[in-house]
Amino acid sequence: MNLRTLLADLPIPILQAPMVGATTAGIALAVSRAGGMGWLAAGAMAAADIEAEVAALKAALDAPFGVNLLMAPKAAPERWEVDAALARLAPWYEELGAARPALPNQYAPDFDSQLEAVIRSAPPVASFTFDILTRDQVDALHGAGTLVIGTAATVAEARAWAQAGADGVCAQGFEAGGHRGNFLAGIEGSLVGTMALVTTIREAVDLPVIAAGGIMDGRGVAAALALGADAVQMGTAFLLADEAATGATWRGALAAAADDPTRLTRAFTGRYARGVENRFMREMHDVQEDVPAYPVQNRLTQPLRAAADRAGDPEMMSLWAGQGVKLARPGPAGELIRRWWDEARTAGDAVVRRTRGEEGP
Amino acid sequence: MNLRTLLADLPIPILQAPMVGATTAGIALAVSRAGGMGWLAAGAMAAADIEAEVAALKAALDAPFGVNLLMAPKAAPERWEVDAALARLAPWYEELGAARPALPNQYAPDFDSQLEAVIRSAPPVASFTFDILTRDQVDALHGAGTLVIGTAATVAEARAWAQAGADGVCAQGFEAGGHRGNFLAGIEGSLVGTMALVTTIREAVDLPVIAAGGIMDGRGVAAALALGADAVQMGTAFLLADEAATGATWRGALAAAADDPTRLTRAFTGRYARGVENRFMREMHDVQEDVPAYPVQNRLTQPLRAAADRAGDPEMMSLWAGQGVKLARPGPAGELIRRWWDEARTAGDAVVRRTRGEEGP
Known part of the structure; x- marks a missing residue:
């Protein structure tokens, strides 16, 4: 067929x-x-x-x-790149009381x-x-x-x-x-x-x-x-x-999304994705081009997003959704x-x- | 009715x-x-x-x-802003042999x-x-x-x-x-x-x-x-x-447009508009946020675009078109x-x- x-x-x-x-x-x-x-x-x-x-x-x-x-892509980031990414995310881990993740063997x-x-x-x-x-x-x-x-x-x-x-x-x-x-x-x-x-x-x-x-x-x-x-x-x-x-x-x-709520962001995963705009997207907006490429950033923000989800805090998790979300x-x-x-x-x-x-x- | x-x-x-x-x-x-x-x-x-x-x-x-x-909007730009815009456009006027426009009374x-x-x-x-x-x-x-x-x-x-x-x-x-x-x-x-x-x-x-x-x-x-x-x-x-x-x-x-040819640009007019990407859009890309707002930039690039049109040069004129242009x-x-x-x-x-x-x- x-x-x-x-x-x-x-x-x-x-x-x-x-x-x-x-x-x-x-x-x-x-x-x-x-x-x-x-x-x-x-x-x-x-x-x-x-x-x-x-x-x-x-x-x-x-x-x-x-x-x-x-x-x-197969990810083999330099140690300094991962360290810089983790440093950038450190305040977010801290705010959520999430442990900074151990360096993964695989992303x-x-x-x-x-x-x-x-x-x-x-x-x-x-x-x-x-x-x-x-x-x-x-x-x-x-x-x-x-x-x-x-x-x-x-x-x-x-x-x-x-x-x-x-x-x-x-x-x-x-x-x-x-x-x-x-x-x-x-x-x-x-x-x-x-x-x-x-x-x-x-x-x-x-x-x-x-x-x-x-x-x-x-x-x-x-x-x-x-x-x-x-x-x-x-x-x-x-x-x-x-x-x-x-x-x-x-x-x-x-x-609860407002009118016209979604934006493209690279901040969560190192690849552009569309979701409901929240505080993480806004505050990371100007550095989003600097974060490591997917899948590295994706892996590093995983514990952060999971912690935010557990805490019921939509402002720090990826709320992926398309432009018609209100329907x-x-x-x-x-x-x-x-x-x-x-x-x-x-x-x-x-x-x-x-x-x-x-x-x- | x-x-x-x-x-x-x-x-x-x-x-x-x-x-x-x-x-x-x-x-x-x-x-x-x-x-x-x-x-x-x-x-x-x-x-x-x-x-x-x-x-x-x-x-x-x-x-x-x-x-x-x-x-x-009613435009009353500062003189320095217009001078800076004209200085940025000067190489383009020169390349096209167009006269730098007299300062307009109205934009x-x-x-x-x-x-x-x-x-x-x-x-x-x-x-x-x-x-x-x-x-x-x-x-x-x-x-x-x-x-x-x-x-x-x-x-x-x-x-x-x-x-x-x-x-x-x-x-x-x-x-x-x-x-x-x-x-x-x-x-x-x-x-x-x-x-x-x-x-x-x-x-x-x-x-x-x-x-x-x-x-x-x-x-x-x-x-x-x-x-x-x-x-x-x-x-x-x-x-x-x-x-x-x-x-x-x-x-x-x-x-003659290629696949997926259009882009948004602010460079021609000071307002974002969509057209077929060309050399002016590419070379002005990184400074497009700095040009004066519409209608000032629009008025200042008018002689440039007209000269390019007369010269048959599509690389320096605004080729407004939507994303379906190939149809x-x-x-x-x-x-x-x-x-x-x-x-x-x-x-x-x-x-x-x-x-x-x-x-x-």
Whole structure:
């Protein structure tokens, strides 16, 4: 089966975005069972856990699902760089009463081992973010029967994934929450709104396109389909779902968010990511370019963010969320996607009435 | 008539964006005659010219049209500030063989006089960008029979326009070409993608919403309608139209643009605006925050940009364009909007087929 057919055969072409820290096997199961496509966020998982979780999903599901890996670079920072980063974070550790972390031996799971685990466990689809696979790696996944989706923040990145043999691209628009997936250009040259990104990528590459960023309900789903997307990926819209692992402090901050609340920041992890602006983002704003690159800063702020979460302090934890965050709604994930699909049908009907000059309801 | 009815009664709910330097009475006429809504970009016009052009459009048209004003602040820069700006621009004047401009008495047309001219000439609709009208100013326009649209780059700005009594808001997404209209917050807090902006503004205010930014063809039109927009505003999509005043150098640069070509810059005018990146933008990048605020820098770079245009040098002129620029197509404006409307109908039909589980064509 190719990816276009797989997406066209989904009863509901809504993919639940893989979100480290918020995605659970439970939400993936619920979404795939309701006719969408659940996704395992394996970026922070050890190889053995990936194999076990994929096997469990395969056993539990008679429907497609996906696995996402983050292509973190191998980190071997200089000692002085880590010391400088820890010194910068010291006041925050102190304020939260968190111990300064021991120097880690490893800053992120080894990507090659993770990829081997994905190939061995052979999920229906795997997606990749932060970098691009080689043609050989794509071939190895295909050999295992796994379709490959590359994350693209620009037209140039979509072309690169097409060249590498990917089966489709996830067009990650400017609105999207969490980490930016850009890998070819710097952040300034990698920010394209979803409306423009989906249309320009669709014209540039002959691959299925999955629209991501700012899609919060059925109207957004219908809009993405109108743009020519084969499916949508929704993340922020699932953050308040019953099955999401989003903690209470994070949920509370999302529900209480003001107008236009999100910003891009590099301060938490060493890679630009979008979340609800808080005190840590504001106070670190001017030094964010100086912190060590992902995954080093990410690892060093982990205990800080965990301590803030335990303390119920949203001002010092990463509140990843996209620009549509104020439209997030609670509920069981399966009910959410069925409701969005009903709304998408209604929105599509309204477009047809308007474009055919018929009277409204 | 209220704005919602006016937009619902348009045969084609496409507004041609007012673009100083690219919009002509000819394109406004062609768009309104074809069933859309033409727009006069009066931002750089003297009051008497506004009255004459509105009167001519009223006489020529049996269909609605609009007039846009830029709410430029009154500029009274210190002499040293202007001298510093001119010194920074001196190498560029020299390279182009352009004379360093004499110090202007005025940096932009007087907004109050322009507004009085709009009220006297009473166009069906007027829109405002860069700032917000007072309730009294809105009332004066209403008294003349003119509906008022405010430009909003954020939900907070849409709420402010609703408070001021506006009849509708133009939601200017991140993708949009030309100047950003933000007025409540700085640039970083005023960048929201079209997909997220339209949906969040629609939820926040009970006014008609016009979607702008990244809409380049009928698929984009259908997508915006699916999001709940009452109409769309398209600018970049008209830049290659036969009737547009877009000069040959600008047209050539747009047609030759690479993937993902646009950037935001403050260097040309002292306000952030989006255009195709070129040498001036790159070389001025690091000092762009230091140049005098709009309209001062805008006035000082005018002779430079004009000289570059005459010399056919796209590297030193402002090539305003939105993120979908690669999808711009040439042709008569009336034909363009009819084609987009046909495409929107096709896109709407496809959404209905997908959401109702019917087979594709």
